[in-house]
Structure formats: structure tokens, C-alpha cells
Amino acid sequence: MTVKTIINNQLTLSQKSVPATQDDLQDAIDLRDTLVAHQNQAAGLAANMIGVNKSIIAFYVGPLAIVMLNPKIISVKNPYLTEEGCLSLEGMxxxxxxxxxxxxxxxxxMKKHREKFSEFxxxxxxHEVDHCQGKII
Known part of the structure; x- marks a missing residue:
């Protein structure tokens, strides 16, 4: 298990990620391991939060840590306003x-999927896809 340091540098976090390839699977594993190590503080992480400028996210669905490479949100429904925290930022x-x-x-x-998710x-x-696009809340 490899746990990486969480990056707080706003310049690094504001850079748009590049697509992940088969060669980036170790980074994806490191991201998942880092998420598991921070499970009491984070519900998800993006690769740029561990200093890897690739389009990879990890998050929890119940107790399972899921990894997505090259995630793209293709449709959205039901907007709402909320407040979020981030392991790379202070406050809400x-x-x-x-x-x-x-x-x-x-x-x-590297198999392609299309899936719907809701609520939290x-x-x-x-939040994590925003990180991949260089957007910080």
C-alpha cells in the first residue's frame, strides 16, 4: 500500500489533467490507497491532489473505494446549492x-462504462471531476 502526500498547492491543483492510460494504473492504485488512508477525512480524491496530473478519481460507494480513469460527466439533473470541504483546502x-x-x-x-449516480x-x-478540470471550489 502506497500512501501519497496530499497536495495543497493551488497552482498544481488549478492545472487541467491529461488523459490517463494503461501506463498510469500504478498512480490509480496509489490514489485509491491514499483515499483509504484518509477515509475518515475524505469521501473522494483526484490524482492531482497527490501530485499526478492525470484524469483519475477515487471515491467511496458505501464501503468500496472505486477508481475511475478519464471520467466525463455527460448529463446532470436537479441542481442544488451546497457547501463542500476539500482535503486540499481549509474550510467549507x-x-x-x-x-x-x-x-x-x-x-x-481500461474497459469503458457509462453509469448513473445520485445524491452524495x-x-x-x-467535486473530483472538477479537480481533474483544474476547478477548485
């Missing part, structure tokens, strides 16, 4: 999210 910040999202992504075998899981995915 207001943001708009959607209660339902549909995501296209690749799994750890959808919110976490949106």
Missing part, C-alpha cells in the same frame, strides 16, 4: 451541484 465553500449525474469512464482494466456519491464525483 459554497458550490452548485446536481443530484443526479451520468458518467462515462474507464475502469482499472454524485456530489463527490462532481
Amino acid at each position: 465553500r459554497p458550490t452548485q451541484r446536481y443530484k443526479e449525474v451520468e458518467v462515462e469512464y474507464q475502469d482499472m482494466q 456519491t454524485a456530489e463527490v464525483i462532481q
Whole structure:
């Protein structure tokens, strides 16, 4: 298990991630391991939060740590306002999210998927995909 340091540098976090490939699977494993190590503080992480500029996110669905490579939100429903925290930032910040999202992504075998998520899981995915796009709440 490899646990990486969480990056707080706003310049690093504001850079748009590049697509992940088969060569980035170790980074995806490191991201998942780092999320598991911070399970009491974080519901999700993006690769740039551990200093890897690749489009990879990890998040929890119940007790399972899920990894998505190259996630793209393709549809959203039901906007709402909320406040979120971030392991890379101090305090809570207001943001708009959607209660339902549909995501296209690749799994750890690079197989493509299209899946719908709702409620808190959808919110976490949106937060981490924003990280991949260089957006900070």
C-alpha cells in the first residue's frame, strides 16, 4: 500500500489533467490507497491532489473505494446549492451541484462504462471531476 502526500498547492491543483492510460494504473492504485488512508477525512480524491496530473478519481460507494480513469460527466439533473470541504483546502465553500449525474469512464482494466449516480456519491464525483478540470471550489 502506497500512501501519497496530499497536495495543497493551488497552482498544481488549478492545472487541467491529461488523459490517463494503461501506463498510469500504478498512480490509480496509489490514489485509491491514499483515499483509504484518509477515509475518515475524505469521501473522494483526484490524482492531482497527490501530485499526478492525470484524469483519475477515487471515491467511496458505501464501503468500496472505486477508481475511475478519464471520467466525463455527460448529463446532470436537479441542481442544488451546497457547501463542500476539500482535503486540499481549509474550510467549507459554497458550490452548485446536481443530484443526479451520468458518467462515462474507464475502469482499472481500461474497459469503458457509462453509469448513473445520485445524491452524495454524485456530489463527490462532481467535486473530483472538477479537480481533474483544474476547478477548485
